Amino acid sequence: MAQPRSLARVAMILTTCSLLFGRSSLAPASTGTLCIPRERDALLDFKAGLTDPGNFLSSWQGANCCQWKGVECSNGTGHVVTLRVSTGFYSPELIGGEIRPSLLTLQHLDWLDLSENDFGGKPIPKFIGNLRSLTYLILSLQFRRSDSSPHWEPLKPNQPPDHQ
Numbered sequence: 001m002a003q004p005r006s007l008a009r010v011a012m013i014l015t016t017c018s019l020l021f022g023r024s025s026l027a028p029a030s031t032g033t034l035c036i037p038r039e040r041d042a043l044l045d046f047k048a049g050l051t052d053p054g055n056f057l058s059s060w061q062g063a064n065c066c067q068w069k070g071v072e073c074s075n076g077t078g079h080v081v082t083l084r085v086s087t088g089f090y091s092p093e094l095i096g097g098e099i100r101p102s103l104l105t106l107q108h109l110d111w112l113d114l115s116e117n118d119f120g121g122k123p124i125p126k127f128i129g130n131l132r133s134l135t136y137l138i139l140s141l142q143f144r145r146s147d148s149s150p151h152w153e154p155l156k157p158n159q160p161p162d163h164q
Helices: 004-021 037-048 101-105 126-130
Strands: 071-073 080-084 111-113 136-138
Touching: 037 080, 037 101, 101 126
Parallel strands: 080 111, 111 136
Antiparallel strands: 071 080
């Protein structure tokens, strides 16, 4: 029988492979997909709570948030469905700051990647558990679990969603 640590390592490797090879690039959605204004405003409020010394979020301007780096929208509805705020494993300038509850406005968000940042070991915000469409949550070790962390239900099998 496999040891729990071995199973955890296998799960981590499979998740990493899925993230690397199973998803499209961070390229913005087609120019025909338009951002929903209240979702753009929520993203801008979320960004306002962050520190971004490496200017990872510098593309987050203008009316169409579907063209911003790390944001993917449904081609059919324009709703934000994927948010990747991950500076990269080897980046010397990591994103930090506060994860704001304005993310709750993104009711169709099913993929949230906050990995490879430095949130100073703060607890995972409890409100993250209220993102009802969230299927994939990728966090780094820069968060810590606490008694106030959200209760996590088992997520769907690790395969990328289809946002067409």
